[in-house]
Amino acid sequence: MAVALNTLVEEADRYLNSAKIHDYCPNGLQVEGRPQVMRIVSGVTASQALLDAAVQAQADLILVHHGYFWKGENPCVTGMKQRRLKTLLKHDISLLAYHLPLDLHPEVGNNVQLARHLDITVESALDPADSKVVGLVGSLAEPVSPRDFARRVQEVTGREPLLVEGPEMIRRVGWCTGGGQGYIDHAVAAGVDLYISGEASEQTFHSARENGISFIAAGHHATERYGVQALGEYLARRFAVEHLFIDCANPI
Incomplete structure (x- = not known):
C-alpha cells in the first residue's frame, strides 16, 4: 500500500x-x-x-x-x-x-527508547527548570553495581561502554543520548548515582570522579539507534507501509 x-x-x-x-x-x-x-x-x-x-x-x-x-x-x-x-x-x-524532536518525544524519543531497553523507569526531565536541557532522570527496580549495569549496557547496545566507576550502587540514573556529556553537572544536581551519555569529553571523567558518581559513555551512534526505529514503526503502522531499519556500524 x-x-x-x-x-x-x-x-x-x-x-x-x-x-x-x-x-x-x-x-x-x-x-x-x-x-x-x-x-x-x-x-x-x-x-x-x-x-x-x-x-x-x-x-x-x-x-x-x-x-x-x-x-x-x-x-x-x-x-x-x-x-x-x-x-x-x-x-x-x-x-x-x-534531530531534537526525536530526542525529546515521550514515546518514540531516543531518550525514552534507551530507557526502555535498559529497564529504567522514567521519572522526570534531567532539569525540569531548564527546557533546553535534553535528558531524563529515572530509577532501576533494584540497585546494581556500576560494573553490572555496564554489562547490561553492553548487552543492549552490542558494544563495550566506557565506564567511570563510582563508589555507590546504582539506583537513580540520569541520561542523555548522543553528545549529551555536557549535562553531567545537571545530573549531579539531580542526585543521580549514574549518568549515561553517548560520548565523553576529557573533563567528564573529572566531573564524575570528583562528584562521586558513575559515568557511562555508551556510544553516540549506539544510544541513538532506537528512536528512529520506533518512529519508523509508528509510521509503518499508521500508513500500512513497509519499514526496514538498516544499522550502518559506527564505533563512535
Missing part, C-alpha cells in the same frame, strides 16, 4: 511537534523524492553507506536522526555533500530527518 509523501511528512511533523522545537538543522522533509511512499528505510545518520543500502532496498523514503544542512556548515554542494544529494536525487528518494 502506498501513502502520499506529503501526508506521511505532515503526520511525522505533527506527531513529533517539530515546528515548535528550535534546532540546529531543519527538521522534516530535507530532500523531496517521488510523491508516493511504499517503503521506508530508517537509520541513524544519512551517510553514503545508508543511502547506498536504501537504494539496494528500493526505498522510497529514508528516515534518519542525523540529516543534512546543519547550522554553520559550508552551504556549497561539493564533495561528500554533492555525492550524497546526487544519490538521493538520481534515485528519486526522499530524506526525512528529525
Whole structure:
C-alpha cells in the first residue's frame, strides 16, 4: 500500500511537534523524492553507506536522526555533500530527518527508547527548570553495581561502554543520548548515582570522579539507534507501509 509523501511528512511533523522545537538543522522533509511512499528505510545518520543500502532496498523514503544542512556548515554542494544529494536525487528518494524532536518525544524519543531497553523507569526531565536541557532522570527496580549495569549496557547496545566507576550502587540514573556529556553537572544536581551519555569529553571523567558518581559513555551512534526505529514503526503502522531499519556500524 502506498501513502502520499506529503501526508506521511505532515503526520511525522505533527506527531513529533517539530515546528515548535528550535534546532540546529531543519527538521522534516530535507530532500523531496517521488510523491508516493511504499517503503521506508530508517537509520541513524544519512551517510553514503545508508543511502547506498536504501537504494539496494528500493526505498522510497529514508528516515534518519542525523540529516543534512546543519547550522554553520559550508552551504556549497561539493564533495561528500554533492555525492550524497546526487544519490538521493538520481534515485528519486526522499530524506526525512528529525534531530531534537526525536530526542525529546515521550514515546518514540531516543531518550525514552534507551530507557526502555535498559529497564529504567522514567521519572522526570534531567532539569525540569531548564527546557533546553535534553535528558531524563529515572530509577532501576533494584540497585546494581556500576560494573553490572555496564554489562547490561553492553548487552543492549552490542558494544563495550566506557565506564567511570563510582563508589555507590546504582539506583537513580540520569541520561542523555548522543553528545549529551555536557549535562553531567545537571545530573549531579539531580542526585543521580549514574549518568549515561553517548560520548565523553576529557573533563567528564573529572566531573564524575570528583562528584562521586558513575559515568557511562555508551556510544553516540549506539544510544541513538532506537528512536528512529520506533518512529519508523509508528509510521509503518499508521500508513500500512513497509519499514526496514538498516544499522550502518559506527564505533563512535
